Amino acid sequence: xxxxxxxxxxxxxxxxxxxxxxxxxxxxxxxxxxxxxxxxxxxxxxxxxxxxxxxxxxxxxxxxxxxxxxxxxxxxxxxxxxxxxxxxxxxxxxxxxxxxxxxxxxxxxxxxxxxxxxxxxxxxxxxxxxxxxxxxxxxxxxxxxxxxxxxxxxxxxxxxxxxxxxxxxxxxxxxxxxxxxxxxxxxxxxxxxxxxxxxxxxxxxxxxxxxxxxxxxxxxxxxxxxxxxxxxxxxxxxxxxxxxxxxxxxxxxxxxxxxxxxxxxxxxxxxxxxxxxxxxxxxxxxxxxxxxxxxxxxxxxxxxxxxxxxxxxxxxxxxxxxxxxxxxxxxxxxxxxxxxxxxxxxxxxxxxxxxxxxxxxxxxxxxxxxxxxxxxxxxxxxxxxxxxxxxxxxxxxxxxxxxxxxxxxxxxxxxxxxxxxxxxxxxxxxxxxxxxxxxxxxxxxxxxxxxxxx
Numbered sequence: 054x055x056x057x058x059x060x061x062x063x064x065x066x067x068x069x070x071x072x073x074x075x076x077x078x079x080x081x082x083x084x085x086x087x088x089x090x091x092x093x094x095x096x097x098x099x100x101x102x103x104x105x106x107x108x109x110x111x112x113x114x115x116x117x118x119x120x121x122x123x124x125x126x127x128x129x130x131x132x133x134x135x136x137x138x139x140x141x142x143x144x145x146x147x148x149x150x151x152x153x154x155x156x157x158x159x160x161x162x163x164x165x166x167x168x169x170x171x172x173x174x175x176x177x178x179x180x181x182x183x184x185x186x187x188x189x190x191x192x193x194x195x196x197x198x199x200x201x202x203x204x205x206x207x208x209x210x211x212x213x214x215x216x217x218x219x220x221x222x223x224x225x226x227x228x229x230x231x232x233x234x235x236x237x238x239x240x241x242x243x244x245x246x247x248x249x250x251x252x253x254x255x256x257x258x259x260x261x262x263x264x265x266x267x268x269x270x271x272x273x274x275x276x277x278x279x280x281x282x283x284x285x286x287x288x289x290x291x292x293x294x295x296x297x298x299x300x301x302x303x304x305x306x307x308x309x310x311x312x313x314x315x316x317x318x319x320x321x322x323x324x325x326x327x328x329x330x331x332x333x334x335x336x337x338x339x340x341x342x343x344x345x346x347x348x349x350x351x352x353x354x355x356x357x358x359x360x361x362x363x364x365x366x367x368x369x370x371x372x373x374x375x376x377x378x379x380x381x382x383x384x385x386x387x388x389x390x391x392x393x394x395x396x397x398x399x400x401x402x403x404x405x406x407x408x409x410x411x412x413x414x415x416x417x418x419x420x421x422x423x424x425x426x427x428x429x430x431x432x433x434x435x436x437x438x439x440x441x442x443x444x445x446x447x448x449x450x451x452x453x454x455x456x457x458x459x460x461x462x463x464x465x466x467x468x469x470x471x472x473x474x475x476x477x478x479x480x481x482x483x484x485x486x487x488x489x490x491x492x493x494x495x496x497x498x499x500x501x502x503x504x505x506x507x
Contacts, residue, residue, distance in 0.1 A: 056085035060092060067095070072102045090120035090128070097131050101138075106204050110135035126155050133165055140198070140205025142172040168201045179211060188215040206232055210241040214248065218318055222249040240270030248279060254321045256287045282316045289315065290326060297333060306333045324354040331363050340367045358384055365400065374404035402480045412464035412477065420478075424469070431465040 063078035079096035086092065093116040100109035113132035120128055133148030146169040152162035175198035182190040195212035202208060209228050216225035229245040236242070247262030263280035266273050293308035309330040313323055327350035334343030347364035350357055365380035381397040413420050416430040436442070438458040443451050467473045 054085070056082045056089065056092070059085060060095065063095060063099070067099060067102075070102075072099050075099045076103065088119060090116045090118075093119065094128055094131065097135070101131065101135065104204060106135045106138045110139065126152050126159065129155075130159075130162060130165070133162075133169070137165065137169055137172065137202055138204050140172070140202040140207050142169045142176065142202070145169040146173070172198050172201050183211075183215070186218075188218045191215045192219070206236075206239065206241065210245060213242075213245040217245060217248045217252055220252070220320060222253055225249050238269045240266040240273045240276065243269060244273060244276045244279065247276070251279060251283050252319055252321060254325070256283050256322075259283050282319075286312055286315050286319065286322055290322070290329075293326075293329065297329070302333050302336045306330060306337065309333065320353045324350045324357050324360065327353070328357065328360045328363060331360070331367075335363070335367055335370070340371045343367045356387070358387060362396075365396070369400060369403065372403075372407060374400055374407050378404050406480045410460070410463070412468055415460050415464040416468065422468075427465070427468050431461060431469075435461045435465075 059078045059082035063075045063082060066072070066075035066078060076096060076099045079092055079099060082089070082092045083096065093112045097109045097112035097116060100106070100112060110132060113128055113135055117125055117128035117132060129148045129152045133145045133152070136142075136145035136148060146166060149162045149166040149169060152159050153166065156162070175194040179191045179194040179198070182188075182194065192212055192215050195208045195215070198208050199205065199212070209232060213225045213228035216222075216228065225245055226249050229242040229249075232239050232242040233246070243262050243266035247259045247266065249259075250256075250262065251259035260280055260283050263276045263283065266276040267280070270276070289308055289312035293305050293312060296308060297305040309326050313326050313330070317323070327346045331343040331346035331350065334340070334346055344364055344367045347360045347367065350360035351364070354360070361380045361384050365377045365384070368374070368377035368380065377400040378397070381393065381400045385393045385397045413422070416422075416427060416434060418426055418430045422430070435458065438454045438461060440451065440455055440458060443454045446454070467477050
């Protein structure tokens with residue numbers, strides 16, 4: 054009758070690959086004869102070609118319920134394929150198992166059953182790797198699974214979430230946007246969009262997406278947690294910044310530490326928090342702690358200029374000039390500004406100065422010592438190392454003491470002469486071709502008598 058006519062027309066359009074028209078005629082056939090399994094089977098096949106697997110699954114299940122044994126094989130195969138494409142690997146596996154019970158040698162069912170088993174294994178591996186925070190492996194497993202379950206939103210969302218956790222925000226946004234184009238109310242996709250913004254430190258915009266996700270799916274636990282974390286993180290960071298501006302550094306350190314404990318996954322915000330805490334550490338005169346925090350910030354974001362600058366300054370403060378030069382070089386390579394060039398040159402000069410004799414250390418005085426303090430220190434140390442005091446010592450000891458005595462004279466010659474001292478302090482002596490400190494003369498023992506009468 055009419056139903057068969059519609060079916061034939063549907064078949065003709067199906068052969069021409071005009072699946073939309075085929076769908077229309079198969080629907081007319083079903084309307085005319087709703088109890089015919091083959092019509093549902095054909096429409097299911099058409100819907101599968103149109104990638105409308107959820108609807109195809111419903112038609113496949115109807116066909117199986119209405120049909121005899123021969124048609125059941127095709128029906129179960131279609132049903133299984135729909136389940137597999139949607140990512141329901143366990144249900145797919147059961148369908149293919151039914152086919153194999155009816156036709157043990159069915160090669161298509163054998164292959165599809167293997168595919169379903171593989172998808173289940175990829176899911177299992179992804180779950181374990183997610184717990185281990187090995188997000189790259191999760192992305193790999195989900196790509197493999199999506200090769201067999203192409204329309205599974207769940208796999209796509211897990212992949213997108215891991216891309217966001219890896220800092221690959223554009224890729225994550227793209228996956229989420231594709232899902233939202235097909236399903237604008239998808240809570241998972243809205244959550245991933247929010248997550249990307251949250252991890253890029255756009256916290257207010259992120260909260261809007263989490264709220265929208267919760268509106269679409271009130272029991273979306275990840276959105277609820279992310280929303281709470283985002284708000285808490287913003288509040289703690291702002292509170293820390295406020296007390297820092299008020300010079301309450303101990304409180305700022307505590308608040309930044311509390312903020313860092315909120316969400317270890319938020320790399321960008323945590324990098325800023327570590328750098329802020331490093332600044333506090335420097336203010337509290339704890340340079341090693343400050344360096345450690347800046348290093349943590351750089352590990353999270355190796356392009357974070359502010360963290361390199363802060364760490365370099367700390368290295369300068371504790372006279373670790375090689376490390377300071379390395380950081381300033383990195384900064385200058387990234388941003389070639391006059392200021393960065395000046396900082397690098399200063400660190401390089403200090404490094405050179407640190408590699409020559411430290412005359413202040415030789416005399417045991419600080420770099421801000423007065424002329425009088427320098428004289429007193431020289432007098433005291435020169436007496437201690439004077440060769441006459443060690444005439445009864447072994448030749449080795451005499452040699453060592455004489456060397457120290459000469460160093461004393463060298464140091465005093467420079468630091469007691471204002472011009473030479475200024476050149477030494479500024480590092481201008483390093484520009485001299487010779488390494489004799491501009492023709493320095495070491496003091497001989499006889500010159501000591503001059504000092505003792507000062």
